[in-house]
Amino acid sequence: MLGLAFVLLSIKFIAFFITHSNAIFTDALESIINFVTGGFALYSVYLAAKPKDQDHPYGHGKIEFLSSGFEGTLILLAGVAIIIKSIYNLLYPHPIESLDWGILLTAVTGGANYLAGRYLVRTGTHQHSLTIIANGKHLLTDAYTSVGLIIGLVAIYFFEYVWLDAVVAIIFGSIITYTGYGLVRNSISGVMDEADHELITRIISVLNQRRRQNWIDLHNMRVIKYGRQLHIDCHLTLPWYFNLVESHAEVEALQEIITEELGDVVELFVHLDPCLPPDSCKLCTKADCHVRENAFIGRVEWTLENVIENEKHVLI
Numbered sequence: 001m002l003g004l005a006f007v008l009l010s011i012k013f014i015a016f017f018i019t020h021s022n023a024i025f026t027d028a029l030e031s032i033i034n035f036v037t038g039g040f041a042l043y044s045v046y047l048a049a050k051p052k053d054q055d056h057p058y059g060h061g062k063i064e065f066l067s068s069g070f071e072g073t074l075i076l077l078a079g080v081a082i083i084i085k086s087i088y089n090l091l092y093p094h095p096i097e098s099l100d101w102g103i104l105l106t107a108v109t110g111g112a113n114y115l116a117g118r119y120l121v122r123t124g125t126h127q128h129s130l131t132i133i134a135n136g137k138h139l140l141t142d143a144y145t146s147v148g149l150i151i152g153l154v155a156i157y158f159f160e161y162v163w164l165d166a167v168v169a170i171i172f173g174s175i176i177t178y179t180g181y182g183l184v185r186n187s188i189s190g191v192m193d194e195a196d197h198e199l200i201t202r203i204i205s206v207l208n209q210r211r212r213q214n215w216i217d218l219h220n221m222r223v224i225k226y227g228r229q230l231h232i233d234c235h236l237t238l239p240w241y242f243n244l245v246e247s248h249a250e251v252e253a254l255q256e257i258i259t260e261e262l263g264d265v266v267e268l269f270v271h272l273d274p275c276l277p278p279d280s281c282k283l284c285t286k287a288d289c290h291v292r293e294n295a296f297i298g299r300v301e302w303t304l305e306n307v308i309e310n311e312k313h314v315l316i
Helices: 002-019 022-048 063-091 099-127 130-159 163-191 197-209 244-262
Strands: 217-226 229-238 266-274
Touching: 002 022, 002 099, 022 063, 022 099, 022 130, 022 163, 063 130, 063 163, 099 130, 130 163, 197 217, 197 244, 229 244, 244 266
Parallel strands: 229 266
Antiparallel strands: 217 229
């Protein structure tokens, strides 16, 4: 991908030198960011894939958040610089030349970025890599802005509105700035271990569907991301009379279900709680319980709201 980024960067600057278009310069400047961050991202993916060691017991995955934040910061600064330069050119316009070549070269680079971006997002999603996804989304954004850029260049070519060149650049500079802000925001969320409610809801949905009778309650669930690695903590309530072997089998079943859904990137830590008769009996679906002290009233559906809370569920 670095080779492709360099080729596209070169093509865009050729288009700029041919046309002297501020809008095309905007596109070319962003490609510099693609190339620089691509190299940093490549190293980050390599480092994140290294196994755990004594100094990094949770692995090296956090580097992906730093990589994404670095990329987002550069994109954000580039967007601001583009807006400032474009405002200057709007006040002091300069002539534009050979727009037909500029349109053609922009279309070629935009198509290449779209294909590369789709590939990276698909690969990053499959591997749970924030860095690869961030790079893919960046390339897709670049491709989408190229479409708008081409429309603007075509309008300039046919109607000779030179001022439109600066306006188009300001619009794209704003889009680039917003994209950079989004990457920085996601990076900070990862470093700060912000809860991913969408991911937790997905896990809870699967566990509800494949819930076992012995799982009386599930609560205090937390998911922490270390790059592509996921560390899941939760409390699981089992019948109080289960021995260690039986309890371990239930934890293994829980691990298997989550791993089937999310892949082998999951590390699960389960705190086991004993049920507390007679209150636990009201929501316990275990049909062959020989120490039941209360009749079964109803099953509590696990939801995002009640599973992340650090307290057992009860029926009044």
